[in-house]
Amino acid sequence: MSPDRVLTRVARKELQLFFSSPVAWLFLASFLAICLFVFFWVEAFFARNIADVRPLFEWMPLLLIFLCAALTMRSWSEERRSGTLEHVLTLPVPLWQFVTGKFIACTAILALALIATFLLPLTVDRIATLDWGPVFAGYLATLLLGCSYLAVGLFVSSRTDNAIVSLMGSVALCGFLYMAGSELLLGFFGGNLAEFLRLIGSGSRFESITRGVLDLRDLYYYGAVTITFLSLNVYALERGRWSQQTNARHRAWRLGISLVLLNLILAALWLHKVPGLRTDVTEGKLYSLSEPSETLLSQLEEPLLIRGYFSERSHPLLAPLVPQLRDLLREYAVAGNGKVRVEFVDPAQDAAAEKEANEEYGIQATPFQVADRYQSALVNAYFNVLVQYGDEKEILGFADFIEVKMAQSGQPDVLLRNPEFDVTRAIRDVLYSYRSSGELFDQISKPVTLRAYVSADSKLPEILLEYRNAIRAEAEALIPNSQGKFNIDFIEPEANNGEQAAVIVEKWGFQPMVTALGDENQFYFYLTLEDDHQVIQIPTGRFDSSNFGDALEAGLRRFASGFTRTIALSLPASSQARQGMPPQGHSFGTLQQTISQDHSILMENLDDGSVDSSADVLMVMAPEALSEQAVFAIDQYLMRGGTVIVASSPRSIETQGSALQLRQVDSGLSEWLAHNGIGIQSTVVLDDRQAAFPVPVLRRVGEYEFREMQFVDYPYLLDIRDDGLNADHPITQGLPNLTVGWASPLSIEPRSGLSSQELLSSSDTAWTSDAVNVMPSLDDNGPNSFSGQGKSRERATIGTVLSGEFTSFFNQVPEPSSTDEMDSGMADAPSTALISKSPASSRLILVSSNDFASDQILSGVIAASGTQYFGPLEFLMNAVDWALQDSSLMSIRARAHFNRTLPALPQDTQAAIEYANYAAALLFLLLIYGVWRLQRRRRRSQLREILT
Numbered sequence: 020m021s022p023d024r025v026l027t028r029v030a031r032k033e034l035q036l037f038f039s040s041p042v043a044w045l046f047l048a049s050f051l052a053i054c055l056f057v058f059f060w061v062e063a064f065f066a067r068n069i070a071d072v073r074p075l076f077e078w079m080p081l082l083l084i085f086l087c088a089a090l091t092m093r094s095w096s097e098e099r100r101s102g103t104l105e106h107v108l109t110l111p112v113p114l115w116q117f118v119t120g121k122f123i124a125c126t127a128i129l130a131l132a133l134i135a136t137f138l139l140p141l142t143v144d145r146i147a148t149l150d151w152g153p154v155f156a157g158y159l160a161t162l163l164l165g166c167s168y169l170a171v172g173l174f175v176s177s178r179t180d181n182a183i184v185s186l187m188g189s190v191a192l193c194g195f196l197y198m199a200g201s202e203l204l205l206g207f208f209g210g211n212l213a214e215f216l217r218l219i220g221s222g223s224r225f226e227s228i229t230r231g232v233l234d235l236r237d238l239y240y241y242g243a244v245t246i247t248f249l250s251l252n253v254y255a256l257e258r259g260r261w262s263q264q265t266n267a268r269h270r271a272w273r274l275g276i277s278l279v280l281l282n283l284i285l286a287a288l289w290l291h292k293v294p295g296l297r298t299d300v301t302e303g304k305l306y307s308l309s310e311p312s313e314t315l316l317s318q319l320e321e322p323l324l325i326r327g328y329f330s331e332r333s334h335p336l337l338a339p340l341v342p343q344l345r346d347l348l349r350e351y352a353v354a355g356n357g358k359v360r361v362e363f364v365d366p367a368q369d370a371a372a373e374k375e376a377n378e379e380y381g382i383q384a385t386p387f388q389v390a391d392r393y394q395s396a397l398v399n400a401y402f403n404v405l406v407q408y409g410d411e412k413e414i415l416g417f418a419d420f421i422e423v424k425m426a427q428s429g430q431p432d433v434l435l436r437n438p439e440f441d442v443t444r445a446i447r448d449v450l451y452s453y454r455s456s457g458e459l460f461d462q463i464s465k466p467v468t469l470r471a472y473v474s475a476d477s478k479l480p481e482i483l484l485e486y487r488n489a490i491r492a493e494a495e496a497l498i499p500n501s502q503g504k505f506n507i508d509f510i511e512p513e514a515n516n517g518e519q520a521a522v523i524v525e526k527w528g529f530q531p532m533v534t535a536l537g538d539e540n541q542f543y544f545y546l547t548l549e550d551d552h553q554v555i556q557i558p559t560g561r562f563d564s565s566n567f568g569d570a571l572e573a574g575l576r577r578f579a580s581g582f583t584r585t586i587a588l589s590l591p592a593s594s595q596a597r598q599g600m601p602p603q604g605h606s607f608g609t610l611q612q613t614i615s616q617d618h619s620i621l622m623e624n625l626d627d628g629s630v631d632s633s634a635d636v637l638m639v640m641a642p643e644a645l646s647e648q649a650v651f652a653i654d655q656y657l658m659r660g661g662t663v664i665v666a667s668s669p670r671s672i673e674t675q676g677s678a679l680q681l682r683q684v685d686s687g688l689s690e691w692l693a694h695n696g697i698g699i700q701s702t703v704v705l706d707d708r709q710a711a712f713p714v715p716v717l718r719r720v721g722e723y724e725f726r727e728m729q730f731v732d733y734p735y736l737l738d739i740r741d742d743g744l745n746a747d748h749p750i751t752q753g754l755p756n757l758t759v760g761w762a763s764p765l766s767i768e769p770r771s772g773l774s775s776q777e778l779l780s781s782s783d784t785a786w787t788s789d790a791v792n793v794m795p796s797l798d799d800n801g802p803n804s805f806s807g808q809g810k811s812r813e814r815a816t817i818g819t820v821l822s823g824e825f826t827s828f829f830n831q832v833p834e835p836s837s838t839d840e841m842d843s844g845m846a847d848a849p850s851t852a853l854i855s856k857s858p859a860s861s862r863l864i865l866v867s868s869n870d871f872a873s874d875q876i877l878s879g880v881i882a883a884s885g886t887q888y889f890g891p892l893e894f895l896m897n898a899v900d901w902a903l904q905d906s907s908l909m910s911i912r913a914r915a916h917f918n919r920t921l922p923a924l925p926q927d928t929q930a931a932i933e934y935a936n937y938a939a940a941l942l943f944l945l946l947i948y949g950v951w952r953l954q955r956r957r958r959r960s961q962l963r964e965i966l967t
Contacts (some may be wrong), residue, residue, distance in 0.1 A: 021089065029117055029121060038951050046089065048134065095170070129165045147922060148740070152300035156233060164225050170252070173248070206833070230301075243287060312351075321358075329401060330366070344438060349445065365401075411449040462483050463579045467549070469507045469547075471545070472543050482562060523543075558570060585631075586638055588622055590641070642667050645688060654829060655853075658855070666872060694770075696821070697767055697819070698766040703787065704785050708784065720870070739758070739817075743779060765819060786813075811899065819867075823859055825861050827859075
């Protein structure tokens with residue numbers, strides 16, 4: 020009889036026995052019931068608010084111990100008890116075929132149980148966007164883990180004739196494999212011993228696969244465990260055929276089994292030392308170094324040192340994160356091609372290293388209270404990473420790496436937030452700081468021309484003649500050290516019958532200047548920096564040559580890479596705290612902190628009529644009653660080829676006692692925006708696709724009213740995702756969702772020469788309201804406010820970007836006078852002329868919400884979701900990176916979104932989804948039972964025909 024036929028017959032016989040007894044049905048029913056209970060209740064899927072199915076797999080290493088032991092406990096013990104094992108041992112068939120046949124039958128039942136749970140990821144994918152890479156990896160890990168447990172169970176079952184003893188032995192042996200790598204046991208050990216236990220543990224490797232990383236060493240581990248115990252099973256049965264006297268055949272079997280086990284161990288040790296045996300199956304490759312990180316490492320010219328300071332004994336919640344950080348830092352060493360040195364130091368074990376860390380790098384131990392084996396103790400532990408390049412260094416601590424979420428049980432869940440982003444940002448910062456101490460032109464790749472459109476000497480006022488000579492001398496002094504990347508070109512616009520003047524008026528909007536109103540003597544004096552990609556204007560201010568050097572250097576930095584950029588941030592006066600008092604209106608402390616992590620921040624006062632020349636991007640948040648000079652400053656900054664980011668709406672949220680109300684806001688920008696083809700309606704958008712928010716709620720019970728804070732689904736808080744985010748634009752393509760509160764709809768009709776792209780929009784079920792009272796109320800029947808019934812439902816645009824050649828708003832409106840100039844006695848000095856047209860590199864980004872990135876809305880969404888939420892900040896930082904054409908961190912920042920959030924769902928919808936999954940599991944069991952009954956009836960019919 021062929022081996023394939025034996026395997027098939029044994030596997031079929033085992034499956035018939037399983038389904039003829041309650042074993043298979045109990046296994047399937049128990050497996051499905053426990054999985055669904057854990058997913059929806061223990062892990063609180065909807066309260067967790069993350070669109071993944073990791074809760075389905077988190078309990079598998081522990082759950083499968085008992086279920087696989089129950090499935091295999093009678094496989095051989097029943098054969099031994101009933102006496103049929105002796106018949107098997109006397110057959111002239113290799114015993115490995117019987118062992119493999121039983122193993123295949125058990126694996127088939129396990130696979131059937133896993134298929135029954137596949138409705139859960141399908142359900143999540145229908146609710147939100149699911150990353151399928153970790154899902155398939157999780158099922159693969161579960162199947163491999165189950166196979167190893169089944170092999171252990173079959174081996175234990177072959178050693179006893181008592182099914183209960185087999186069950187207990189299998190649970191004990193599988194439990195040891197699980198506990199060896201669990202954090203409960205590793206908390207008692209540290210260093211190399213903890214690493215060794217983690218390597219032999221089944222749970223630690225399982226977690227790596229379920230997060231979406233397929234490591235050949237993890238796959239080999241489960242395969243090796245399975246082969247080891249199947250081999251021991253065959254050996255244990257083979258010994259039953261032997262006589263009491265040892266002979267050559269017995270020795271050959273022992274030697275063969277020993278060689279198999281030895282080779283499995285040696286192969287595991289060899290694979291452990293081989294790097295690069297892993298693949299990242301997550302969408303966006305979340306657990307492997309991204310292309311921007313590798314590109315940044317390729318720019319290294321000096322050795323880069325990355326040193327991890329990790330204590331052997333640390334807080335139990337931080338200890339599991341250390342191996343993950345070690346693996347990530349080793350990836351930098353591999354990608355660095357010899358330019359990156361990675362070291363790991365335990366300062367507690369090396370006094371010299373601890374002294375160096377404390378005195379030279381300012382790294383101090385953090386005290387943690389931990390539970391010791393015998394008592395609670397205070398442990399001073401290190402959890403820091405040093406990044407050093409040349410004489411520049413940056414220190415990262417546990418506050419930079421981790422995020423803490425509160426689980427449903429109230430226990431904190433400590434995770435790595437996005438360590439690649441933090442490490443790569445640190446590398447970029449030290450690299451750029453090191454470069455900035457060198458030559459500016461080293462970082463400029465293309466030649467840059469200072470092109471000065473200056474009239475002839477006879478037309479220039481005396482003060483401008485001096486200014487021209489001074490700046491020309493200062494610019495020419497840079498040419499010898501510019502490595503051929505800088506030159507000067509002075510052009511007289513009136514030459515050749517004013518041909519060049521007509522060109523610059525048409526192309527750049529450079530209008531003639533005059534010394535005083537009514538003066539017939541017109542002249543030109545404009546300075547630009549140009550390469551083959553962009554053109555920017557150098558502001559001349561009051562034609563003070565002492566400021567020209569700084570303005571020129573700031574302009575040249577716009578063409579260079581490797582320098583920290585400057586973001587000019589304009590905030591409403593009400594957002595600034597005064598004399599220790601909290602801000603009275605919107606506050607943007609989190610936004611300021613986020614900007615300062617990657618860029619230099621400049622708090623801009625627009626009322627002086629200009630934007631600082633060093634600003635690379637201008638960001639205007641929640642403007643209120645901007646003066647004419649402030650609007651002029653924004654307009655002219657845009658005309659100079661800059662990027663302006665605005666968050667503004669005619670409505671703004673405020674609290675009146677315990678009530679929420681919308682107040683009318685005059686930003687001062689409405690006419691300027693309308694000039695550029697953007698209108699912001701005075702209504703506010705509400706949407707059925709909404710987010711939860713903690714708001715004061717008016718609750719009515721009978722004749723009584725109560726005000727209390729509750730988390731409610733709030734239609735004024737738009738949950739923008741999927742088609743609401745422009746998947747083709749770099750700013751939004753990496754964002755899974757965005758929460759925007761109290762936004763107004765935009766109407767966009769860009770002027771000639773401009774193009775617009777929609778960035779953010781509501782769903783098709785949105786409507787608008789002009790109500791002032793936006794406080795929700797509840798009664799015995801639930802929410803009864805903000806109903807959209809009878810309202811016109813349509814999609815609303817709330818975020819857009821305009822780019823192209825803008826025309827100045829002040830072409831038709833008189834330029835505002837500067838009170839500073841009048842006060843300074845410089846009325847006779849020629850003022851900087853109006854720039855009437857911008858280059859094509861100008862961009863205007865608008866989000867129609869005053870509360871878009873305020874601290875109040877960020878903290879509210881964080882409180883409602885129970886997790887870190889910085890979507891608006893990531894949107895703004897992506898906009899800054901896109902405006903600066905710096906994608907080094909944009910794509911890495913998007914990789915933080917492997918925790919995709921769920922859309923807000925009503926309680927009854929959540930219950931319906933849960934019960935539907937329970938009903939589907941029951942129908943699946945009934946389907947299997949029906950198929951088995953049909954098969955059984957068919958076999959009986961065939962047997963009856965044979966007998967008759």
